[in-house]
Amino acid sequence: MNQLLLPLAGGALIGLASASLLLFHGKIAGISGIVGGLLGPSHRDSAWRLLFVSGLVVGGVIMSLLLPGAFAITVERSLVAVAVAGLLVGVGTRLGNGCTSGHGVCGTSRLSPRSIVATVTFIGSGAATVFVVNHLLGGVL
Numbered sequence: 061m062n063q064l065l066l067p068l069a070g071g072a073l074i075g076l077a078s079a080s081l082l083l084f085h086g087k088i089a090g091i092s093g094i095v096g097g098l099l100g101p102s103h104r105d106s107a108w109r110l111l112f113v114s115g116l117v118v119g120g121v122i123m124s125l126l127l128p129g130a131f132a133i134t135v136e137r138s139l140v141a142v143a144v145a146g147l148l149v150g151v152g153t154r155l156g157n158g159c160t161s162g163h164g165v166c167g168t169s170r171l172s173p174r175s176i177v178a179t180v181t182f183i184g185s186g187a188a189t190v191f192v193v194n195h196l197l198g199g200v201l
Contacts, residue, residue: 066130078165081112090162091116092153136199156181 078089098109124131135142153159156178164182167175193199
């Protein structure tokens with residue numbers, strides 16, 4: 061498949077999966093909420109959550125076997141910087157009451173004002189972080 065069509069196909073599949081989950085089950089495909097529901101004390105609806113997360117993992121494994129080059133990404137940051145970045149993403153997810161998949165994919169498609177504000181905040185924070193790290197700090201983290 062043409063390398064330019066792969067992101068389009070991936071986006072279409074994400075949209076289809078998100079819309080199907082909402083249409084058929086009334087659930088938002090926000091990964092942080094789905095995983096959080098697995099880790100919380102209530103396990104009454106953990107079966108679909110476990111299947112959803114398993115599908116993400118299995119899909120990633122299959123794609124890494126079919127297209128190993130797609131996963132050949134080099135990170136030019138220290139392990140500490142990556143760990144801090146991951147921690148900050150987790151904090152932002154809690155503050156925003158959801159992640160980019162829940163707000164960005166599902167919320168904006170439903171024209172949720174809260175999700176639109178959250179998505180603009182995610183994108184703005186990411187752009188500001190890249191600017192500060194790469195241009196003000198010289199990219200040394």
